Amino acid sequence: HAEWLGSTHGDKGVGCVNCHQLEDENNEHPTVAYTIDKSGEVCGACHLNEHNDWELSAHANGENPIACVDCHYPHTQEQRIGNGNNNICENCHEDELMDSHDSTHFAAGMSCLDCHKNTEKNTGHTFDVASDTCVLCHGQDAHTANAMLEAGIDISPATLEQRLGVEAGEAMEEERETAVSPTPTSQGIVGLPAWMAIFPILGLVVSGAWVVLGKDPGHRHEDKQR
Incomplete structure (x- = not known):
């Protein structure tokens, strides 16, 4: 009774018998319990x-x-559902x-009723989410995506082929970075060890020394013939 007394029904003079019905309506002082009609029609009367x-x-x-x-x-008459x-x-x-x-x-702390009952076009008891509900929070930002498209900004998600291409490129780059350096034997001429490549160079150095010192074997051979 105390809950009803402080409610809107209590303030408006909506009495018990408006919601609770007597099993024997002809008896002004019933000896049986009141029945409770939970159907929406009882509330719909008002x-x-x-x-x-x-x-x-x-x-x-x-x-x-x-x-x-x-x-x-x-x-x-309060709602059983509320924030949180x-x-x-x-x-x-x-x-x-x-x-x-x-x-x-959900992260913003919204409840089901924030979207399913908060509408201006009806009482919210259809529980459908209308566009005006979204505008209450999002306002003009609701069409930001359209503005991005009109500006020529591509906001489409990457296709599967694009994602695979990126992943394949990253894998190849990683493979190149982690590849083992070739052994010295693979750097020679026609597969020869790299240290054997110094012999031609050494020969050129020795021949040059003979020429500088005037001891070119070719010239001595000509002198002997004379």
Whole structure:
């Protein structure tokens, strides 16, 4: 009773019998318990617009319809779901809620109702996300991607072939950097050891010395013939 007394229903004079029905309506002093009608029609008698939106939702048309009291506390009329508390939604939408944990919306501390009930075009009880909901937070930034395209900036994701090409190029570069240096024997002339390449050079040096000293074997041979 205390919860109801401080609620909107209490302020507006909505009494108990407006929501709780007597099993024997002809008895003004019943000896039996009140029944509780949890159907949306009871709330819809006053909350017509909310009820009409709810009737369009999957909540109302599912195999097990989700009624008003499943999301609202009946005596305070407050929502059972709030910031940081998505347990009511998780009872049915566990997979969707788990997927949302990887989103920027979840990282920003948003709840399910921030998108699924925050709309200007209706009461939010269809739980569809409308464009005006996105604009409330994103504003003019919602079309930043279009502006980038109009400016000629390529924001398309890399194709599989492009990714493979980059990976292949990186692998080849790494292979070149880590390749073992060739052994000295592979640097010679026609596969000969590298140290044997000094013999022709040494021969040229010796021949040059003979010429400089005037001891060219060729000239001495000519002198002997004379």
